[in-house]
Amino acid sequence: MQSLVDDYGHDSIPALIFNRIFLFFKHCAIALGWWLGIMLLGYAINPPGIPQGVILALSIAVPLVVGFSRQRAHRDEMASRVWLFGFLWALVICLYVLSLPVGPHACSQCDATDKLARTFLSIPRPSGLLDNDGPFLATWPAAALVGYSVGARMAYRRKRPVPDRSNS
Helix, strand or coil: CCCCCCCCCCCCHHHHHHHHHHHHHHHHHHHHCCCCCEEEEHHCCCCCCCCCCCCCCCHHHHHHHHHHHHHHCCCCCCHHHHHHHHHHHHHHHHHHHCCCCEECCCCCCHHHHHHHHHCCCCCCCCCCCHCHHHHHHHHHHHHHHHHHHHHHHHHCCCCCCCCCCCCC
């Protein structure tokens, strides 16, 4: 039977699986750490009236740049798969929001689409559900993970220049 060896020298399937799981969560932590840094910086500066669209764009752009630069330095195929964690996290929060009761000051007479749009995007106005922290709890972290994945994928697709060894 032929031995399976990955890029890191692991020659057993359990070691390979553990390594992939570790790398997946490591990249998730890196993306969410940079997003959390953006949030902490924003709360420290506390600029008045920043639109949520700007925060969403920063939540995508900064992890995208980090994912791109990290992937250029250390190629790893698991970096481009962390969007799955963001997607699943957003789905779990969506299911929770859909199960929340509505009432006065909490999206009264909302259907499911209104509940989700007003909770996660505050369109046309916040829903009152999740104490109006829907973007912070689901939208922006999921966007950060998607941005990191896109940046990592863009860098992973680029071919590394092959060194010219004909002169030596």
